[in-house]
Amino acid sequence: MTSNETIRPGEAATALPDRTDAGVYFIGHIRTPWPTRELCPRRGDPEGPECRIEIDPRWVEALEGLASNPRIQVLYWMHEARRDLVVQITRRSGQRIGTFALRSPVRPNPTASSVVELVAVEGTTVTVRGLDCLDGTPLIDLKPARD
């Protein structure tokens, strides 16, 4: 694992398992206006800028019928985050808190889920509003939002 993050005083790491248990395919990438984590909004805004989800052509047929959903769930992989912290010190309040009590990207599996407004499905491009992730984030799933 590579990481550009350091542990802050009070934070705790665990030893990661020797190996992973299953594999994820990156099925596309998400293009957003935010090139660094510091510039990302704290949470997505349904009236925020349009973002483009570019699907690998291998999966294009799987988009059939998606356009009829006004809102979709986007699952993605926060590929820049370290994975071994169990206790974190929050940047805002300096509070000590367990990783599973946070929505921080730093977690054993850096998976995230956002429910967003669907704007259009055209070819291999799905345009949405309401994301808050880094430009270039790997996509792992798309599905209709729960109604």
Place this chain on the structure above:
Amino acid sequence: MTSNETIRPGEAATALPDRTDAGVYFIGHIRTPWPTRELCPRRGDPEGPECRIEIDPRWVEALEGLASNPRIQVLYWMHEARRDLVVQITRRSGQRIGTFALRSPVRPNPTASSVVELVAVEGTTVTVRGLDCLDGTPLIDLKPARD
């Protein structure tokens, strides 16, 4: 990939990539009353039975502070599902539809997310109501639900 499922007439598969792009750790397992997919409810009921999420002791410190959240998001891995179908025929209506327009477990990355009611956090056990997954499902993440 092993699979106990066959393709139905009208369904379409794609060639899976030669390798995966990232690895998932199973951080625990979910115990539910449903031993087969056929017996699982179609969707979780917040007043349904209590289910126990058993966390690997390696991650127990990461539960600190979780108990203050009335609702949490549970991400899990639907480990029995095949991953190569791009078009599916729904069992109920016989409709042809793309994988990303369905919430079926059959998808390139069998990730699922449920928002559930938190009942208790005790040691390595998190008790919740509202899940609909198979007994023994691998857990990949826990986090506070979006408010």
